[in-house]
Amino acid sequence: MNHSETLPTTLYLWPQRTLFLGYIGPLAPLNIGAHTLLVGVDQGIPVTVGDRTIVSDRLLIPAGTSFTASSNGGRIGCCFLDPMGRDFRFHKSRMREEEAGLFVADIEGDLQHQILAQLHDQQAGAAQAYSKLAGVLFPAGDEVVADFRADERIAEVISRIRSDPSDNVSNNTLADAVGLSGDRLQRLFKEVTGVPIRRYRLWHRLFVTSSMMALGSSLTDAALAAGFSDSSHLTHAFKSMLGMSPSTVLRRSQQIRILVGQGEGFT
Structure with missing residues (x-):
């Protein structure tokens, strides 16, 4: 081997x-x-x-x-x-x-x-x-x-979503914050990121959940803190977007290391 x-x-x-x-x-x-x-x-x-x-x-x-x-x-x-x-x-x-x-x-x-x-x-x-x-x-x-130029309005929306992943702030509220109509924000967000706002919010919640699990939180506590209604909701999202269940990751903790780092911003 x-x-x-x-x-x-x-x-x-x-x-x-x-x-x-x-x-x-x-x-x-x-x-x-x-x-x-x-x-x-x-x-x-x-x-x-x-x-x-x-x-x-x-x-x-x-x-x-x-x-x-x-x-x-x-x-x-x-x-x-x-x-x-x-x-x-x-x-x-x-x-x-x-x-x-x-x-x-x-x-x-x-x-x-x-x-x-x-x-x-x-x-x-x-x-x-x-x-x-x-x-x-x-x-x-x-x-x-x-061919890349950061759109500061979308960066601001992403920042607001990331600041409190459990908050289901409406698209219209996000649009008002960056001076756009709700429809215009939806179109622009997908144009920049490739996914709708709702999909990105879900994606970030998976990141938060995985980070909390890496730091020792239980599956249920991590799911609720990240804004999932329950662990079943989390499991469905985890499987569809990452190809495995969160419990699989936990069971395979000897074969999978989960490390959280700092990285950098949007620039």
Whole structure:
């Protein structure tokens, strides 16, 4: 057995990005709330959208896309990218678009594979991993990304949602806060992030729940604090958006490390 096969998978939770790294196994059908980069660390991975299957060692999947994937027994890096679309444009410019709406790499991403393999082998902490991946898996803090310009109104809405995940503040209230109509905000938010406001709110609640579980909260306490009505509501959302149940993560605590880090803001 390869030494790396005995090492646990790590779930890195940063404010703007989340990364699964290691042996994840088959992913159940997903409908994700964030743009996603899939990297087959050891080999290509098949991703199916509708009736089309694409095999590549790097795939960029737009937010809101329903897909299935399998690591085929190898290590995988599954990175949920920032909500403002900066990471998405960072990778999109280096990839080609396929008919299924996915983007794949034309050339080998040796540096990405090498660093992800090293981070897994070293069981790197959240701060070390973030530092190593800046400029590789997502743009560095001051790096200019072509065709990207942050929309401060959407950044403000995201900030308000994140400030209290349990608060179901209305879309009209959010729109008033940034000087837009409710309909205009809905359209602009999806244009920028790839998902509706409600979907992003749910996505962030999953992040909060996972972070609280990592810090020792019970599943029920984490679900209620993050704004889910009960643990059943959380489990349904967890399965549909992350491909596994939260109880599975807890049961596999010896095989999955959950690490919470700082990261950076929207710029």
